[in-house]
Amino acid sequence: MRKDGSPIAAEIDRADESTAVDKLRDEALRGRPALWIRWHGALRAELPAGVARLHLPTRSSKSPLRYSLAPVTGTEAITLGPAVTPEARADAQRQDQQRIANEKRAAARPQEPGPTRCYW
Template identity: 80%
Template sequence: MAFEPTAAGESETLATALRAYLSKTRFTFTGLTGKETTRCITRAVAEWAKASGWRIRCEAPMRYIDPPRALGAGCRICWSPPWSAYLDFRLVRKDGPPVALEIDRAEDSTAVDKLRDEALRGHPALWVRWHGALRAELPAGVARLHLPARSSRSPVRYSLAPVTGTAAITLGEAVTPKARADALHRDQQRIAEEKRAAALPRDGGPIRCP
């Protein structure tokens, strides 16, 4: 079944629902390393998804929309954008398209690019961003929930006060029908490029970079 392009409103609604869940459960943590913090937030998001009755796919594979370009020469060729990527979560719902969700500390990560392409496909896209200032503009269809964790000096440890209903939510504009149609066209180009590259000779041919 084909879904219409998602409005930014659905992504915002999901961000608001997650914020409400974290507020209700008084989500907080103290003295965690960066990896521990990510795992802690990941568990909380998974619990919210389960409480909502959704199936969870962790490290779910996704495909960038833009066809890759071959970079380099000789026997080794790299592809940009990468051939594959993974979402932290894909939340599968019975009553709507799956939700793409990323959890990240860094502002300059690939999360924005992945969520942008998922939103262009008509999927609600939610970015749970923790720690640091917010600078990046959000693509259409993407909502961001900010968890303002604080850090200590060496050794670096992160803490978060209990989440409240005032945690910041930012969102991009709605995905337009024109943008959706253009994305579908580029997506088909990418699929064709993947098939062409897959048919290249294995021995002595280009090598894909991870």
Template identity: 75%
Template sequence: MALELTAAGESEILAAALRTYLSETRFAFTGLTGKEATLCITRAVAGWAKASGWRSRWEAPMRYIDPPRQMNGGCRIYWSPPWSAYLDLRLVRKEGPPVAVEIDREDDSTAVDKLRDEALRGRPALWIRWHGALRAELPAGVARLHLPTRSSRSPVRCSLTPVTSAAAIALGEAVTPEVRADALHRDQQRIAEEKHAAALPRGLGPIRC
């Protein structure tokens, strides 16, 4: 079935489509470690992409829009944040821009920053959040699908009951044309600064203290 865009943006449409897929396939798991649960969810999202006729790229590289700053760590100088990062999944479609996907069990991650920049570039951005309390504010253009899980004590094992059509979806504001134009301009500036940084002579390595 073709998906129609709404004023809330394509991220919302895709989050709802993923929720429907998980509900129809009765997606669930029991007794998994945190790492195993994340992998299980990632495979389910990749399955949704395959069923939609898309390709999935795992650990897909991406670039932040704003350039990092050189930081003095005492014994070494480093870039913060780094020039590049990785998305859990990038879903490549024949029509339309690729979809950025991050899958996390906590809010304490770089997912928000990565998805924010992908959304500013005009790409749908989905955050699959499971377990833990939801505290992070969603940036413009990002949709979050929440999959609540239960966990046992020592050893910690996580379980998810079959996903239903009531699974919560939260949305950031729409990205305005003005904000997107400014982001794309800053992105071009970042590309130029990255090329300049790459052309600088390489140092001799970190200073040992």
């Protein structure tokens, strides 16, 4: 547990899911450290700004332990995306403020009456 500083956003997966990367990119834009831990498969070539990737290659076997960590050789284990620009961070904060304002407006609207039910 970190006592000071913002929380760390981490995604651990073996698939190349864009949702994991999108979530990490959003966290990085908001100033939080973002770490993507990949433990299997090919690597996506580009990383979003502010996201670090830890790649743990695996090897498969027919033993009961399906995957095990392979030694890291030939590639860097940790890759860093480009730095988050101040403009991108400010844009993300504007989008957050707009989303919050929209949610408050929607919550303040009077509730529409539900369907009328007739029972015989």
